[in-house]
Amino acid sequence: MQITPSTRGSWTVLTLAGKLDNAGSEELRAELLPRLSSGPASVALDCSALDYVTSSGFRVLLQAEKEQRKHGGRLLLAGLTPALRNFFEIAGLHTVLHLVPDLDSALAAER
């Protein structure tokens, strides 16, 4: 998986492309968790080019959300494809993760 960090105002945007499988999860864990566990951080994951998530991927996202809540930060997942969104809903994760359809409008509203 490719992870490209960028900054949008007070937000760190991580653009994810490819597969959030076991290897991708390890990369995301290394990139994301230190940002969320070092204090209140605002991180948006741009998932529009993400095409696959396995159980390992869900575990890292759950762990990241837990860290974010512990440290009073913000974590958004933007632009999931309908198939992936459906997968998140089956796992009930749409009720615990902050999923938004579009990154630009979400960041404008959250500013």
Place this chain on the structure above:
Amino acid sequence: MTTPATPSAHPHSPLSFVEEILLLALDDTTGALRPMPVMGLDYALAGALLADLALANRIDTDPQQLVVLDRAPTGDPLLDRALGQIASAPAPQSVSHWLGVFASERSTLERAALERLVARGILSQQEKKFLWVFGVRRYPTVDNQERVEVRTRLSALILGEDLPDPRDAILISLLTASHLLARIFDDARYHARSERIATLARMDLVGREVAAAIDTLARVLRTATPVMGM
């Protein structure tokens, strides 16, 4: 997986899911298995085995298939035998396929887990004669600390609003799927949290597949059983 059960190489390591599920499936005082749906324990132990392999980073799952990530032995003979079986399949199979395979090996998993729990000093083994004829083996608890700890942790999770860590999400999912959670936490405070429990239980894919297997079997049995008194 026909090799006799082997106790864990590390008796002081944390409990595996297979051990934890079996420990929670036993009644604290009598040492007998709690009532569960048909094949409930079989599928719960099979799911626990897959969960142990997943958290050891040996397998990963998606709704279509279970894939092997790493064939390197974990050092746990029970897991390594299962990993060898999965790795030697000619093509990746679904989670439900492997649940079926390992559920059929329940007696091996159960015996291995019991031996380990006895070796850890958590359970003792007791032979009793039922009606002075049939031998019944019971596993009364010697050290209840592990069970109390896991119950305390899961209780806080169910009654609170915190997100589970991945391990507890798996455990709640497996316990709910096998209807054990309702036996362990059987009072009004937990009944009032049924929606929360359902949300937590959905978070793990293996747990969802275990629930689906047990529910499907129950449905099949209901339709296959003639209604009494007709």
